[in-house]
Amino acid sequence: MMETSTTPIWELRDIIIEAGATDIYKCYQCGKCASVCPWYQTEAVNFPTYKFPLAAQLGRIASSEGKEELAREVEEVYRCVGCEACVEQCPQGVNIPNTLRAVRRILVDYGSYPDTLKPVVSKIHNVGNPLGEPGEKRRDWAKDLAIPLFQPGMEYLYFPGCFPAYDPRLRKVATSTAKVLKKAGVSFGILGEKEWCCGEAIRRAGAEKIFQEAAQSNISAFRNAGVKKVVVTSPHCYTTFKNEYPLLGADFEVFHITQLFYQLIEEGKLKPHQLSQLPELGEPNDSKSQRAKDPIKVVYHDPCTLGRQNGIYEEPRGVLKNIPGLELLEIGDFSHQFALCCGGGSGGLWLDWPKGERMADIRVQQAIETGAKVLAVACPYCLQMFEDSVKTMNLGLKVMDIAELLAESL
Amino acid sequence: MDIVVCIKRVPETAEAEIKVDSSGKDILKERLTFDINESDNYALEEAILLKEKRGGTVTLISVGPPECEDTIRMGLAKGADQAIRVSNEGFGELDGFATAEILKNTIQDLSYDLILTGCMATDDGYSQVGPTLAELLGIPHAVLVTKVDLQDGNARVERELEGGLLEALEIKLPALFAIQTGINEPRYASLIAIRRAAAKEIKVLNAQAIGLERPTLRTRVENLFPPPVGKRAEILKGGAEETSKRLAQIYKSKGII
Known part of the structure; x- marks a missing residue:
């Protein structure tokens, strides 16, 4: 390894x-960030x-x-998953993910970034989603459910986001969500083809220009359709809609789906029934009557973007606690603001680190150690990362979105 | 060792949704991202590696509109010393020969020991510019080059043949090599190099400056169209289990497995 020089390069700073x-000079190198970095x-x-704030200085x-x-x-520079565990702990308010994002922006402008991320950026610019699927198929998930396009007068726009709209596994999350909303009599529609990737992940990967383009596309689509309230499946869509789009001219309210679910339960519009054993869990068939009475042990994983970054800890838990026959567990020391990231944020989903370098592998192990049979998530990235780990590690753990569990209980 | 590298800015089409424009002769490019042509990126890396080993200079040349300068700057950031953009304004449609002619007129006044190009452009797939340029300049060339080893006045190169064979050649310099992908591992540009590249001059030449008012156009695109669906194509329908079973049956019946 070459010796890294520490001679300052002021123009680079x-x-x-x-x-x-902008906040690198606040860092006094206490190292608290390192204690929580996944x-x-x-x-x-x-x-x-x-080391990053000083390196930037x-x-x-x-x-x-x-x-x-x-x-x-x-x-x-591309390892940071933007989980913001360090931001939560920093006594000085330094945002290290932001520092690295600044560096990424310069690298992306010159095409000097990991090759695996380039097609993702291209596809979002090309067809509006990272999967490269045609826009006209964006509504396909809702075909059998007869979900209408958003019309003025409807209360909510449901924005499933790219993976729940296209990915065969994640589509179950979108369909479960739509079923629950219909059951509760919520007035909602979708945008279909006019929905564009929110751009959150590629913005954090440094592709600022394509993010701006995606944001403007959504902002004008929402405005033209007369959307006032948006409810989203992905915390990533949530955070960029809520905290970033308003600076770009957006004028709508945004809710995470777990917030709406919880509100509907509180209002008595959703009444979850006893959750019977989930067939997918592969429970043995013996003493069936006894087993049916055992609660299903479910452990909840706080998505970084929902919990730490937006303070939504209680609504997802509130939904799960209101499902009879479900016992909610916690991952001891790694829950709420100390939740360990799945590794999928800020482009991590596409970087595919080798075994031994995957946060999700550690997280599913933590989940299994609680005795849970189901790992409940509220984020499409977490779901994908954890399912990959469960498969490659051959673990007896089912990963489900809260929307899927709730739909099972109705 | 002075090396000239010819690079092309191309739209990323490998995984994109491609639509033919209203002229029927080109594709719509508004929703495509652009980058350096893949094999040109390897040619650029090979030139920088050779310069690091033996000293000398690396000069980039690209024919195209001002947007090409993004690609050129990336090359400067990775270690090229100077760059020329030949403006395509007034040239109209260009084919492989016409592009080679423009490059020949640009390069003939430069001093060089080696010219590197990519072996194929991913947009038009012609693979013509490298060999044609070498012929026009009257220098030897090799295409699909996978190894370059420089000696005094000579180069030993390896190139890909069909059937998994490699051919080793000894070629007298100056020469042109059209580089195959995978010959090396293209580098990242460092932040400081990016910063310095932003301030470097890119020389812009026009038709008059290179003394070529009208390049010879020998081919013209008639129209672009998606290939018709073959008669023997069969789309399998149904769930994963069903389709994979059917696929296995087909493979078996054809003796593939």
């Missing part, structure tokens, strides 16, 4: 700050979280001369 790393849970990776990020060392540095 200036462009990193200009690209958005990379510290993986054995194979050394990711010194605390010195203009010494992704600036090595040597080809191999530079490749390692760029990879490091």
